[in-house]
Amino acid sequence: MVDPSDIFELWRARFGLPDGVFSGYRFFRRAQSIWVLRDEKLPRISYETLGLRMMSLKDRPWKPTTCALQVFGKYATRNTVHLDSVQASRFLAGESQHLPCDCEPGYVVVFYSGEVLGCGLYSHGKLISQLPKERRMASCEDGDGDT
Amino acid sequence: MDYAERYREIIPEFDRFQEIQSCPLAATARINELKIDRSRLLERLRVGGISFEQLGWYSHGIRLSSEKPGKLLDYMLGFIHIQEEVSMVPPLILGPLPGERVLDLCASPGGKTTQISQMMKNQGLVVANEPSLSRISALRSNCERLGALNVVITRYDGRQFPEIDVDRVLVDAPCSSEGRARRDPGIWSRCSPKRSQDLAALQTGLLKRAVKLAKPGGVIVYSTCTYAPEENELVVQSVLDSARLEQVALPGLKECPGLTEWQGRILSDELKLCARYYPHQNDTGGFFVARLIKE
Numbered sequence A: 001m002v003d004p005s006d007i008f009e010l011w012r013a014r015f016g017l018p019d020g021v022f023s024g025y026r027f028f029r030r031a032q033s034i035w036v037l038r039d040e041k042l043p044r045i046s047y048e049t050l051g052l053r054m055m056s057l058k059d060r061p062w063k064p065t066t067c068a069l070q071v072f073g074k075y076a077t078r079n080t081v082h083l084d085s086v087q088a089s090r091f092l093a094g095e096s097q098h099l100p101c102d103c104e105p106g107y108v109v110v111f112y113s114g115e116v117l118g119c120g121l122y123s124h125g126k127l128i129s130q131l132p133k134e135r136r137m138a139s140c141e142d143g144d145g146d147t
Numbered sequence B: 001m002d003y004a005e006r007y008r009e010i011i012p013e014f015d016r017f018q019e020i021q022s023c024p025l026a027a028t029a030r031i032n033e034l035k036i037d038r039s040r041l042l043e044r045l046r047v048g049g050i051s052f053e054q055l056g057w058y059s060h061g062i063r064l065s066s067e068k069p070g071k072l073l074d075y076m077l078g079f080i081h082i083q084e085e086v087s088m089v090p091p092l093i094l095g096p097l098p099g100e101r102v103l104d105l106c107a108s109p110g111g112k113t114t115q116i117s118q119m120m121k122n123q124g125l126v127v128a129n130e131p132s133l134s135r136i137s138a139l140r141s142n143c144e145r146l147g148a149l150n151v152v153i154t155r156y157d158g159r160q161f162p163e164i165d166v167d168r169v170l171v172d173a174p175c176s177s178e179g180r181a182r183r184d185p186g187i188w189s190r191c192s193p194k195r196s197q198d199l200a201a202l203q204t205g206l207l208k209r210a211v212k213l214a215k216p217g218g219v220i221v222y223s224t225c226t227y228a229p230e231e232n233e234l235v236v237q238s239v240l241d242s243a244r245l246e247q248v249a250l251p252g253l254k255e256c257p258g259l260t261e262w263q264g265r266i267l268s269d270e271l272k273l274c275a276r277y278y279p280h281q282n283d284t285g286g287f288f289v290a291r292l293i294k295e
């Protein structure tokens, strides 16, 4: 188990999350990742995953996952980028693009029409999409339709 | 398709049943309230010009005319999950409540797991079990896309799931999938009594374990997407010494009662409380659902 206030401090420092956003959750470290789960008593059995993988500590700086930003990123007050529809399509396709913005270099929360699309990397005036491959929306690839 | 002939006596309006097998199914999706309010999602679809129809019997179900709903931005954002219409039934019959502990014994790819998580308002704990490693990745990716924060994934053979206390258990068992034939017509050619017998052994093992794990008074739902009585009523009958059945019905969705007789064999009369959903009665896939209360 990981101290929730350590996790919160990282997110507050980078994204300006308000207090309380992480209350009611607990955090686990496995290998180089942090996972977030509803704070509930866990039966003592073995687990493949615990909740949602929210960040990677593998490299510096730490990197938030797109799925965690889609849940918690809407509370961000700093290092956010708002795209128009052309920019959003590029981002969704996994591309990089030049984009003037006042973010600090590093990971940013990418918004489009009020919704969080996911994680971007802002570096040297470029926004580099960090969407995982299976979440990208390249123009004519197959969507999946599981039941 | 000839294999379906064995159901002529048990499926009402059998000719219509046969006819609809070759009609493709409309795409349906569930609105994921873990991430977005229902009204806001409906508004987004309207504004985005995406045509849809609400399901009459379930406020969170929609029918989409899009050929590839998996390509919608709303899908990528985790606002909707593509899920066959009658596959939304078992979680509703399970009726999980916020704060409970629920076991989903055969979970991947997680359509029902995430529906349960949503019904629990992301509170309590959903233990989603799936023995197949390759299928765990789909389960995980759906849970993450849909923003489920109360789900843990385990990897056991469900028949040997370790002893834990649970309020409710869903057994959405591996089956011969005859009810999916409108999506995949090749299914009928893979069906045989022998295959159903083999599956029934596994299904019985899973359901017995589920009943064992539930607390007294706890709810167990057993479901399959097949018509084969060997995999449905005969499996449920095997646990009626330790659990009793309750009626399965949802207003607005037509069901047929479970069978109390099959191939000359008389089964427990209680089994009529189970529900059989047929494709020609609601224009859906096929499903079987039983709700049990542990004694």
Ligand SMILES: C[S@@+](CC[C@H](N)C(=O)[O-])C[C@H]1O[C@@H](n2cnc3c(N)ncnc32)[C@H](O)[C@@H]1O
Pocket: A147, B087, B105, B106, B107, B108, B109, B110, B111, B112, B113, B129, B130, B131, B132, B135, B156, B157, B158, B159, B172, B173, B174, B175, B202, B206
């Ligand atoms: C019908 S599918 C479940 C669909 C899922 N409930 C959903 O709604 O998305 C049945 C699942 O049971 C799994 N399974 C197979 N053998 C099993 C066993 N011995 N114990 C538990 N699950 C098993 C299969 O790998 C498959 O993923």
